[in-house]
Amino acid sequence: MRFTRRELLTASSGAGLALALPRRSYAASAYPEKNITFIIPYGAGGGFDIFARAIAPAMEKRLPHPVNIVPMNIPTGGGGRAMAQMQRTRPDGYMIGVFPIPGALILQEEQDARGFNLYEFTWLGSIGPGDTYAIGVRADSPIRSVADMQELSKTRQVSFTCTGPDGTSYMASVIACNLLGINAKYITGYAGSNDYIVAAMRGDGDAVIAANTSLRRFQGPDGIRIIATLEKESTLPGIPDATDLGQPDLGLITIERMVAGPPGLPADLKAILTNALDEAVRDPHIAAWATSIGVPWAPNPPGRADAIFREQAAFFEQWKGLLVES
Amino acid sequence: MLDLWFTGFLSLLEPQVLLFLMLGMIIGLFVGVLPGLGGTTALALLTPVTFGLEPITALALAGGVMGGTPMGGAVTAILLNTPGQTANAVTCLDGYPLAQQGKAGLAIGAAASANALGGILGTVSVLVILPIATQIVLLFGPPEFFLIALLGLALVATTSRGKMLRALVTGALGLMIASIGYNAVTGTERFTMGVEYLWDGIHLAPALVGLFAIAEMINLSIKGGTIAKVDENMKIEGLGDGLLETFRQWPTVLRGSLIGTLVGATPGVGVTVASFLSYSMTVQASKDPESFGKGNIKGVIATEAAINAKDGAALIPTLAFGLPGGAEMAVFLGLLVLHGMQPGPLMLINNQVEIYGLIWALTASCIVASFIGLLLARPLAKLTYVDTQLLAPLIIVISLVGSYAIDLTIENVVLSMVFGLIGYLMIRFDYPRITLVIALVLGEIAERNYHQSMLISDDSWSVFLTRTTSLVLVIGIVSSFLYPVLSSMVRKRIRARKAAMEVRS
Structure with a gap:
């Protein structure tokens, strides 16, 4: 039996499609399949680092599949490099980060050339109260x-x-x-x-x-x-x-430790991560740890990430002229 | 007070705590040996492991790592002219010439005992000054940090006798390279040429891997042969002599430990400065300064004593104010907080048992690591008799992997290679590399603190004279300049008088 080239192409693309279709739906339910990187835009040992490292293991436990959330410090350029990396990364749910809001907005204003836009990030929630x-x-x-x-x-x-x-x-x-x-x-x-x-x-x-x-x-x-x-x-x-x-x-004037994914993170992945974060900040062990280091722990209500970011951004816009000029 | 020291000591005697202390020490020793990697990387990797541990066990593990790395770093510096950690760059100055003369055993023996003694003296000074630690830390602000950096830069000339002009050239080059990157005072970037990696300036650890490890291996491959230019069947000996030598050089050990403790207690200048200041001052105090850089054992002792004494003292600003003196302490700070210990003035009151336990852990690790270093000296020193055609590719690969592993960036590897080439050219044309390193370390410190001093004083230089600590430092700097000049004048006069007497008789 011989096949023409056209028949071969049609058959192979059909087979490819057949393989790809179930795979796609499998991919969503299989997430996460590998470790998730948690970017920290400051050096090891600082306040942001400590909170990110404390929350990562608590978040891991709430993911549908057992993988690690691995903290990675990228302190370069006052944190700008970490934000540029978040902007560019593929929205596949394998990279999230924690950013100081509204502080990071000044950085965005001053590091125009880096091409990151915090307004496009997928905001998942915040670690603890502002x-x-x-x-x-x-x-x-x-x-x-x-x-x-x-x-x-x-x-x-x-x-x-x-x-x-x-x-x-x-x-x-x-x-x-x-x-x-x-x-x-x-x-x-x-x-x-x-x-x-x-x-x-x-x-x-x-x-x-x-x-x-x-x-x-x-x-x-x-x-x-x-x-x-x-x-x-x-x-x-x-x-x-x-x-x-x-x-x-x-x-x-507050500072929020806000967790975000890259721009265009699919809704199903966003939901999984948001949920894990929301439950992690309510973990009694985390609350006890935070209290032990003198942080009154009152996590923000779930699902308010976008609203908090918008409020902070509005406050920043109000003062932008004075800050950038100084 | 004494019962707290004792309780802290007892808290270490649990089997699990001891186990983790030794585990940390072995990891520290091993990581210290690898070029580029040091306590910072080891602690960062181990931090997640400590989640489930009791605070005192976690502290013992960290103390083990911090006590173990300096010995590992010294071994690589002596044998391969490759500092295992930044501070060991100074160890290379006399350690490597000794290895070349077939005296690696002597150098490692001396380094081990200087390590242990420095560690013990550092601990004793920390225990003594802990009650007044906060006042000491507060004595040093931007004007004082600037002056210490200036003192370090001024001493550059001391380490390069006979090559002063070359030392000044490479020092100036180091200062220029140090100006690359983001300026924290003004919030502007300089000379980054649009490269994101350069925002934080030239990363020190990968640059050092290039300047020393890569450069040395290029040099060795071109020359061929072995590192030690002696008979291949020669026995590796002198360990015992080296060990005893340290005990004969009490003034050097004491000076080194004192400088290490003082620099450690003042956050912001770092361990490389401690080792360098101790080395330069030993050269200045020596009756035979010409012999340094050519294999004077005192050079190794002075450096190693300071590095280890500094470790204990660096805990003071870290614990009392949460101010880490360097990258290693910054990671350690994170570990403390994870275990519910909040550094700050209250920590010295609330967590005394843990603090004393930690200090003991650091000392124990330092002593045991020195002992293991001694045991390993013989097999390791044989490296200096391996043909460089076999050694160089291996060391280059290990070094570049280490360089990448520091923060998992490929740019580090590129930087190491660029500095490897610069380093090789410097060896080839006989320019000292240590002055470039010192200027690179001190450039940023000097600039930032000068800017801050000017902001504080409204652009008046009087700030360097009106504060007591500053004034003492200014006097120190001036006398460090005048001392060699005056002493050589006095010596000349005595010689002339003797000659005149001989002529007369």
Whole structure:
């Protein structure tokens, strides 16, 4: 029996189709078949790294098939390289990442050439609650209140220690000082939150604006005195909050650890990952661990990832001019 | 106080804890031997393994790794002129010439005992200064870090006697290369030529793999023969002599340990600076500075004592403030938090048993690793008698795999090869490589801290003189310049007077 070339082609493509069709439906139900890479845009040991590494094993357990979620640190370019990689990766569900929102939006603005667009990412949820900020000074500082700081800034610039101009702490400091009418200068270049908080303790600057959970660890007679917390309602007794300071908008300055997949992640894969993350952040072991390191654990309600990202993006857009210009 | 030291020690005596301590030490030793890979990689790989362990067991494992790597790194530096870790680049300076003279045993013996003694002295100093640790850390800010970096750069000239101009050229080249990348103070990128990989500057570990391992292997392949230029049947001996030599060089060991402890306690300058400062100061204090770089055993001892003393002290800023002095401590910091220990001022109060347990683990690992290093010295030293035609391809492959494994990027391999070529040209035309490494390490530190100092002081240089710690450092730098000049003037005068006396008699 002989076949013409046309017959052969038709038969083989038919067979290919026959093989491919069941395979495709098999692929969705078989996900994940191999390990999932979890990108962390910062170095090992930092806050983001710790949260990602804690949540990864808890997420693994909630996936339909037993695979590992492997954390990978890509700290290059203030995290920009990790975001560029997420933008370009195939949307097959084998790469996810955690990003600081809204901090990463400044990076996007400044690293235009890298071609990543956070608005296109597939947002899956956040690790834990967003963190609010607080203002601290050295324990023996003559500055006792925000009013003192405002008064001082009439005579000279008040200096704040923070990361580089594309870091989240820099962004928080610029917005807060603007809202409070403080004439400020920024001592930049510190590697992370512990660095710029210790820098303020040492006297490199007059004050520091840092995430509440980080700053509270350094409170004490030889450490930091918190003079205001930028929460809507203060969780520190006796310390004025955003409302007391007459600037409720200060409470909007937060940092979310948001988990995302690449642009165009199929809905079924998104659902699997979102579900795993949502259940993982509610894992009692994770909650107990977070509490043990001083993070009040109140995970965001499930299914709010896109809404949270939009809220943060809107807040960033409001301040973009000031931040990018500075 | 003493009962806490004791409780910490007892906490290590559980069979499981001891097992993990030894396991960590062996992994550390092995990873330390591989060029490019060090404690950072080992700790990062082991962190997930520790999830299910008790905190003290996890700490023992980490302490084991950190105590074990320096010895491994020293062995490779001495035998193959390839630093197992960045800090060991300084070990190569005198360790490798010794191996070439067939005295690898002597060098490894001395490195092992200097390692162990440095580790012990480092531990003792940490135990003594732990109660006032926080005050010490707070004494050092950007102006002080800048001055320490400046001191390191100034000492570049010391290590290159007779080749000062060449040293300055490669130092300047190192500073230029260090300016590549993203500037954290201004938030701008420089000389990255659109290459994403260069955003973080030239990655030190793969660059060093190229500059030393690859360059040396190219050089050896071209020359042929074996590393040690001695009779093939010559016995590998001198281990015992090397071991004892360290005990004869007390001032060198003490100086090294002191410098290691001080640099370790001040986060931000790193272990390479500790080993380099200790080496340069030993050269300066020596009556026979010309012999360094040609196989002076004191060069090995000074470096190794500082590297190990630094490890214990580096725990202070890491634990007290969560400020890691280097990449290894940064990963270690992550491990602490995973186990529910939050570094910060409170940790020194809340987790004292764990801290003392960790310090003991580090010391024990360091001593046992030195002992194993001694046992392995004989078989390993035979490498220097292997024909380079067999050795070079093997080492090149291992080094490039190591370079890739640091952070799983292929660009590392390319960088290693480029630096391999640069390194080979430097060997060929006799330019010192260590000055390039020091400038590469210190360039970024010096620049960032200078910028910050200027931001703090509103662009006034007075900030370097008005702070007590800064002023002490300035005096130190000035006297380190004046000392060699003055001492040679005094020596000349004495010689002249003697000559005059002889003529008269």
